Amino acid sequence: MPAPAAPVRCLGVDPGSLACGFAVVSRWGSRLELVEAGVIRSPRGADFDQRILGIHQKLSEVIARTAPDFMAVESPFVEKNAQSALKLGQIRGGILLTAGLHGLAVGDYNPMQVKKAVSGYGWADKGQVGRMVMTLLSLKEPLPADAADAAAVAIGHLMAARPRPAYS
Template identity: 80%
Template sequence: MIVPPAPVRCLGVDPGSLACGWAVVERFGSRLALLEAGVVRNPRGADFDQRALRIHERLTEAIATHAPGFMAVESPFVEKNAATALKLGQIRGGILLTAALHRLPVGDYNPMQVKKAVSGYGWAAKEQVGKMVMTLLNLKDPLPADAADAAAVAIGHLLASRRA
């Protein structure tokens, strides 16, 4: 008797303090499916600790609802503005803490790795990656850009872990 493989779920996250994209993608054999995705939008005037808290709370809700086995987080490109880089690092730290609190292993991927995994080309344009996300997940309508980026991170992780 052949037992089919169990589905594998990944919570992908595209960090940002004002707009943090997230997506839960499931792999069942060679099929990929989007379970849920969204963007945590924080107002510019909000206190930074409250921004981090809102992101933590929304990711915690997604984890409770979908029980992913992994979290995949996009690592930042080299930021020229030190203050922006510091804030993004703090948001990423909060996201990694959320994963640790839920005992989720974390995959860390740079933008080129994500683009290559999804489109086959590490220098692919953002639009090309968005279209590939739609194709791979069989979506009729595009996701918001930050959610599409998060879905791409999750897809990249699921495809990389399949090869491992």
């Protein structure tokens, strides 16, 4: 299969109310490259609606700067604490709304799918995933853990057989 005429970009997101990782990864044929990555940090005392708004605003800025073709979001394991699950669901809702407002189709992946995509093993630990992200993206320095998780989500989406196109 010939390489595409232009690189395809995916914004990967690892949701969290205090630390939300993001990474934009580009794929050109079989070559992967990190465009941008970081962690959106919310102050512990911030009102929850302001945390969601801050994540939306920061992701909107990243989308404007990097022009991804897709967004991929990690879905959580089932939380034992109902309150934590509800809050994480609200954060994810804000992230999905951000994707929709920017016309980005979204891939949704559970942690085992992400780990398997980057390491070949669904039970890989965070360290293994971080090292594989470094290898796959030819990075000299490791990313912060939340950003590495987001990069792994983006890589997994880009390596999927048929990433869905953006909405028109």
